[in-house]
Amino acid sequence: MPGWTDPKSARVSFDDWLELFDRVPDELIERYHYYGNNEAWSKYLFPPQMFAVYGMRHLRRLKFDNSLAALRMWGFVQNETERLFRARQTGRRVIATMGDLGAVPVIVNSYPKCVAFYPDCIWWTPFAMESRVLFDAAAELGIGDATCFSRAALGAFAKHSYFPDPDLVIASTGASCDDYSGVEQLAERFAREMLWVEVPMRCGMGPMGPMGLMLVKEYERVVEAMARLTGHELTEDELRAGIRRTNTVRKMVSRLRELAFGDAALAALEMMVIEFGNLHYYSDMDEWTAVLEHLLATAEGRTARGERMLPEDALRVVWVTPPADPLLLTYVEDAGARVVGTEYVINQALEIMDESRPPLEAIAESFMAASLIGTSKARTQSVIHQARKYEAEGVIISGILGGSHCAMEGRLIADYVKAELGLPVLEFDVTSPSREVARQIGTRIDAFLEVLRGRR
Amino acid sequence: MITAGIDVGSVNTKLVVFDRVSQQAFCEKVVPTGPRPRETAHHVLSECRSEHKELSGHVRGVVATGYARHAVDYVEGTITEIRAAALGIRYWHPTCRTVIDIGGQDSKVLSLDESGKVHDFVMNDRCAAGTGHFLSVLAKTLSVPLEDFGWLSLESRRPVPVSSLCVVMAESEILSLLAADTPVADVIAGLHEALARRVANMAARLRVEPEVVFTGGVAQNPGMKAALERALGIPVTVARKPLLAAALGAALSVGETKPGS
Numbered sequence: 001m002p003g004w005t006d007p008k009s010a011r012v013s014f015d016d017w018l019e020l021f022d023r024v025p026d027e028l029i030e031r032y033h034y035y036g037n038n039e040a041w042s043k044y045l046f047p048p049q050m051f052a053v054y055g056m057r058h059l060r061r062l063k064f065d066n067s068l069a070a071l072r073m074w075g076f077v078q079n080e081t082e083r084l085f086r087a088r089q090t091g092r093r094v095i096a097t098m099g100d101l102g103a104v105p106v107i108v109n110s111y112p113k114c115v116a117f118y119p120d121c122i123w124w125t126p127f128a129m130e131s132r133v134l135f136d137a138a139a140e141l142g143i144g145d146a147t148c149f150s151r152a153a154l155g156a157f158a159k160h161s162y163f164p165d166p167d168l169v170i171a172s173t174g175a176s177c178d179d180y181s182g183v184e185q186l187a188e189r190f191a192r193e194m195l196w197v198e199v200p201m202r203c204g205m206g207p208m209g210p211m212g213l214m215l216v217k218e219y220e221r222v223v224e225a226m227a228r229l230t231g232h233e234l235t236e237d238e239l240r241a242g243i244r245r246t247n248t249v250r251k252m253v254s255r256l257r258e259l260a261f262g263d264a265a266l267a268a269l270e271m272m273v274i275e276f277g278n279l280h281y282y283s284d285m286d287e288w289t290a291v292l293e294h295l296l297a298t299a300e301g302r303t304a305r306g307e308r309m310l311p312e313d314a315l316r317v318v319w320v321t322p323p324a325d326p327l328l329l330t331y332v333e334d335a336g337a338r339v340v341g342t343e344y345v346i347n348q349a350l351e352i353m354d355e356s357r358p359p360l361e362a363i364a365e366s367f368m369a370a371s372l373i374g375t376s377k378a379r380t381q382s383v384i385h386q387a388r389k390y391e392a393e394g395v396i397i398s399g400i401l402g403g404s405h406c407a408m409e410g411r412l413i414a415d416y417v418k419a420e421l422g423l424p425v426l427e428f429d430v431t432s433p434s435r436e437v438a439r440q441i442g443t444r445i446d447a448f449l450e451v452l453r454g455r456r
Numbered sequence: 457m458i459t460a461g462i463d464v465g466s467v468n469t470k471l472v473v474f475d476r477v478s479q480q481a482f483c484e485k486v487v488p489t490g491p492r493p494r495e496t497a498h499h500v501l502s503e504c505r506s507e508h509k510e511l512s513g514h515v516r517g518v519v520a521t522g523y524a525r526h527a528v529d530y531v532e533g534t535i536t537e538i539r540a541a542a543l544g545i546r547y548w549h550p551t552c553r554t555v556i557d558i559g560g561q562d563s564k565v566l567s568l569d570e571s572g573k574v575h576d577f578v579m580n581d582r583c584a585a586g587t588g589h590f591l592s593v594l595a596k597t598l599s600v601p602l603e604d605f606g607w608l609s610l611e612s613r614r615p616v617p618v619s620s621l622c623v624v625m626a627e628s629e630i631l632s633l634l635a636a637d638t639p640v641a642d643v644i645a646g647l648h649e650a651l652a653r654r655v656a657n658m659a660a661r662l663r664v665e666p667e668v669v670f671t672g673g674v675a676q677n678p679g680m681k682a683a684l685e686r687a688l689g690i691p692v693t694v695a696r697k698p699l700l701a702a703a704l705g706a707a708l709s710v711g712e713t714k715p716g717s
Contacts, residue, residue, distance in 0.1 A: 424575075424576055439523055440523075440562060440579070443523065443536050443537065443538070443579075444579055446536045447536040447537075447538035447539060447574070447577060448577075450535070450536060450538070450539045450574065451573075451574050451575070451576065451577065454573040454574060455573075
């Protein structure tokens with residue numbers, strides 16, 4: 001990049017980034033815009049401090065990748081709320097997709113001037129803001145602490161300030177998360193229009209058995225609803241183009257996972273943000289694709305130079321279920337470990353779709369691989385595969401206090417992993433937003449890493 | 457070589473200054489932690505220094521452990537109470553393969569391999585259920601001194617089932633039992649059984665192999681030892697010095713820890 005050379009790869013603090021940001025030339029700050037225009041309002045290359053001022057206080061405690069690509073990524077991701085409101089102002093239709101984590105946006109984003117986003121991802125916001133405001137708002141509407149943190153999405157609907165009121169809400173329910181189905185039901189009162197999509201259980205059948213075919217029918221209803229909303233009849237070519245663009249993103253993320261898990265070219269925090277970008281591209285697919293290209297070039301460069309974000313002797317762990325508190329990833333890395341595999345319940349968004357198949361079938365087929373709609377044992381297979389591939393020394397399962405899935409599934413996954421691989425497994429629940437990692441959880445992580453070290 | 461370990465627990469702060477050559481402790485202290493763990497740890501070390509002036513310049517290092525280990529800033533390193541307990545217990549009980557540690561704030565079960573390394577462990581969840589705090593709150597409710605609690609439980613002929621493990625719920629449950637004229641000893645025995653069951657359920661997630669050694673503050677309670685033996689179905693050995701095992705382990709780890717914390 002003109003006027004900028006990345007410093008030697010390192011994880012840096014919030015304050016370090018402010019210092020580094022002073023060195024970013026104005027030309028680069030002017031260079032990056034969302035929604036493909038050059039208007040002053042669509043710039044997004046800002047340091048984390050900018051977003052901390054607007055309430056993301058937790059950023060002050062995290063450690064960040066010190067590359068320009070990562071700075072760009074953080075700016076882009078943190079800017080999403082503003083971007084969604086701009087979408088509305090600039091004549092785009094804003095469609096909330098909920099519950100299926102990655103499939104419906106492939107259809108929605110194939111329509112011209114339509115932006116899909118996931119209110120589900122608001123579940124990080126209470127932790128990022130170190131605030132219970134959204135949980136309290138959800139509780140007032142009837143969904144309290146004994147449910148998954150995804151209830152924050154309901155609070156966000158009620159507040160009308162985290163995203164514009166969507167033109168359409170497409171809510172997937174059925175064999176997905178029970179808690180989130182409850183959130184969706186309560187969110188319906190805020191929707192101008194709500195389309196319910198039934199998500200089938202995999203039931204051990206092939207991806208395109210009766211369950212997969214049922215899903216295709218559901219997706220046909222999505223297409224009909226989108227046609228009603230936009231007045232646009234989606235052609236097969238447009239949908240195929242959407243699949244191709246999605247596959248481009250998914251392939252890049254797949255390569256980034258290899259570079260991060262295999263060569264430590266990226267740290268776990270950035271990698272989690274990247275993986276979740278596969279759900280809806282942070283509401284601007286073209287710019288997210290460019291951000292990923294930048295990250296990929298950075299990671300490839302590091303690997304070629306033999307640079308690593310984390311030491312070679314770091315303990316290798318696979319992480320199961322995304323940590324609602326991102327500080328846990330920073331904590332684990334500070335304590336001497338690195339993440340070499342993830343099972344964040346979004347594997348369907350990592351699957352490459354078959355471009356030769358009828359488009360809706362290709363989307364349904366990739367969704368039918370979702371760990372979300374299968375057994376815990378099937379979910380564990382992905383953990384086991386990654387643990388073997390990257391020679392993991394342990395597995396960390398971070399559950400969600402109140403999450404209906406987590407109460408039972410964590411134990412089952414732990415038992416399967418122990419039986420199959422004989423690896424130590426640490427299982428704990430993330431409790432509630434706070435400024436630091438809870439002392440007892442910190443002790444468990446420390447002791448777990450001591451056990452892993454002792455086994456070397 | 458003389459080393460020191462300091463275990464800053466939620467209830468007590470414990471110090472052991474130990475000579476690895478003579479295998480003798482020069483100084484062993486247990487003081488209430490109170491609201492300022494850093495000051496307490498500093499105070500207990502200073503007290504030991506003034507009582508044992510002959511140690512001046514001979515202590516090779518201090519390692520801290522316990523929930524407030526990071527608050528102690530003048531040590532060469534920290535280790536978790538899990539590793540510390542394993543090291544200390546194994547030193548006193550070389551055939552130990554399972555450690556049950558019930559302290560004031562948490563309880564844990566450690567599975568040790570043949571060499572004494574921690575092979576796996578489980579800890580209780582966040583709440584007070586399954587910890588010493590559960591017993592101490594309910595001892596107050598029953599107006600029975602905590603030191604008599606265990607002995608009284610052994611006098612019970614017919615422990616009553618106590619189903620609640622939440623301190624608040626258990627409190628209301630035992631008030632109902634007392635209102636129904638249930639003998640206090642039977643209620644206390646029931647509380648011990650409930651706590652032991654919870655710990656045994658936790659232990660069931662690991663391989664519970666003999667020798668099982670019981671440590672932590674609650675190990676001083678004879679009723680709890682008996683209840684654990686019934687719940688686990690195997691004999692349980694009470695640690696030689698249940699309050700001091702982790703501090704000893706920390707002292708034994710000097711030279712092996714990463715500097716600072």
